[in-house]
Amino acid sequence: MRPFDYHRPDTAEAALNDASDGTAFIGGGTNLLDLMKLEVMTPDRLVDVNHLGLNRIEETDDGIEIGATVRNSDLADDARIRRRWPVLSRALLAGASPQLRNTATTAGNLLQRTRCPYFQDIDAACNKRDPGSGCAAVGGELRNHAVLGTSEHCIALHPSDMAVAMRALDAEVVIRGSGGSTRTTGLPDFYRLPGETPHIETTLEPGELITAIRLPAPPGDRQAYRKVRERASYAFALVSTAAVLRMENGKIASAALAFGGVGTQPWRDAEVDTLLRDERPSNALFDKAGEVLMRNAELREGLEFKKPLAQRVLKAVLTEVTR
Amino acid sequence: MQTTLTVNGTRHQLDLDPRVTLLDALRDHLCLTGSKKGCDHGQCGACTVIADGRRINACLTLAVMHDGAELVTVEGLADGESLSPLQQAFLDHDGMQCGYCTPGQLCSATAMLEEVRAGRASHVTGELEGEMRLTREEITERMSGNLCRCACYSGIVAAIEEAATK
Structure with missing residues (x-):
């Protein structure tokens, strides 16, 4: 690792004052320190955000607010989350290993970097790591890369399970800026598509700090998270689906579906949700939803499998939650 | 510092x-x-x-x-010369060959048994709430963060199964 300063402030304000160009906030560090060892990330200062009092989970009017440094294992285990937002518990428990979940934080999970092997290899061209250097993945060996939301400059996959569930649950990110200002943004506006600037992954500005994630009341009581991977445990998703549905009189009253393993960000497609609404569950309907989901997929060589796999997982999850 | x-x-x-x-x-x-x-x-x-x-x-x-x-x-983990029940079970069930992963397996399993007692669910748990039952499937899922390149998994799982009852 390259040398860096380490700061351990005890208020969010002090943490923001400590941050300057080249600063990284460290929560769990499970991704950041890994990338620092590889010299993919080379911050010259780490500001430890574990002592800012951001580790609480508190009920709001009808929803819940999750502090930025709540550990993934504690979030999965929270009785309120288990009861009302079980899809989030399930997604968290499907990710990483118990040791990593005990360390990794909620905000850190949202901000984790891609596991594209070319991003992690400092000798490979990568527009995300080194803007303008090209993309070794396009034309390279592909397996866990994105098929939705890609650009010619980057096809890196967003690796999170947790964020997929949060996307289906309409999560909002609470962000504090210097001077004490606070803003809130939904995940659709938080994550950016790679376009020509894949190194800018979110709309978080320098000098801003995520303090919490808010979940509104769950949009449905039928919830499931299904993940397909290359081994039974402790592997990133080839494809995953989070489903949050509400049924009324045998029809789908509302549907919120989000997808992992396919997009450059945790993926949600309003057309899929709309297609399902007010319909009776059927195989034909679920097949159609799969067609709509994958209508713009860029199936580069090595990634062709993602289309049928994502469609089958979608169908399986919809069958499960509408039963 | x-x-x-x-x-x-x-x-x-x-x-x-x-x-x-x-x-x-x-x-x-x-x-x-x-x-x-x-x-x-x-x-x-x-x-x-x-x-x-x-x-x-x-x-x-x-x-x-x-x-x-x-x-x-x-x-x-041991109390002087007296091994913890889990350490003893690893010996009794041949839960190792080269032994390189064993310290991590032991620490992981020690904490894992506490997680089960505290009612923490895993990816393979059927119901998220209620008492947890430590089946073989649960043990392998909960121990997936510890690899053993000698592949002594059957001995490791058997050791944990036994220690869980003590």
Whole structure:
């Protein structure tokens, strides 16, 4: 690792004052320190955000607010989350290993970097790591890369399970800026598509700090998270689906579906949700939803499998939650 | 940077470069070489230690971030010459060959049994709420963060199954 300063402030304000160009906030560090060892990330200062009092989970009017440094294992285990937002518990428990979940934080999970092997290899061209250097993945060996939301400059996959569930649950990110200002943004506006600037992954500005994630009341009581991977445990998703549905009189009253393993960000497609609404569950309907989901997929060589796999997982999850 | 770590009940005052991982602090600064460096990237679990009651990968965290923490390493599991029930079960069931992953397996399994007692669910748990039953399937899922390249998994699972009843 390259040398860096380490700061351990005890208020969010002090943490923001400590941050300057080249600063990284460290929560769990499970991704950041890994990338620092590889010299993919080379911050010259780490500001430890574990002592800012951001580790609480508190009920709001009808929803819940999750502090930025709540550990993934504690979030999965929270009785309120288990009861009302079980899809989030399930997604968290499907990710990483118990040791990593005990360390990794909620905000850190949202901000984790891609596991594209070319991003992690400092000798490979990568527009995300080194803007303008090209993309070794396009034309390279592909397996866990994105098929939705890609650009010619980057096809890196967003690796999170947790964020997929949060996307289906309409999560909002609470962000504090210097001077004490606070803003809130939904995940659709938080994550950016790679376009020509894949190194800018979110709309978080320098000098801003995520303090919490808010979940509104769950949009449905039928919830499931299904993940397909290359081994039974402790592997990133080839494809995953989070489903949050509400049924009324045998029809789908509302549907919120989000997808992992396919997009450059945790993926949600309003057309899929709309297609399902007010319909009776059927195989034909679920097949159609799969067609709509994958209508713009860029199936580069090595990634062709993602289309049928994502469609089958979608169908399986919809069958499960509408039963 | 001045850092205090309490390891297996003994308090240590260290002056560390912030780059030193918790694993390197234990091994290279405190000469507690039971915790092993396998991959050094959080993938193998050989470095697993228990920090403030929770199992973590010591390789993916900085020692300075654990100032004031209470740590348990494999050296702290036995009571003098008397092995913990889990350690004894690993011997009885041949839960190792080369032994390199064993300290991490032991720390991980020790904390895992506490998680089950506390009612924490896993990916394979049917119902998220209620009492947890430690089936073989649950053990393999809950221990997936610890690899064994000698593939002694059947012995490891059998050892944990036995220790869970004690």
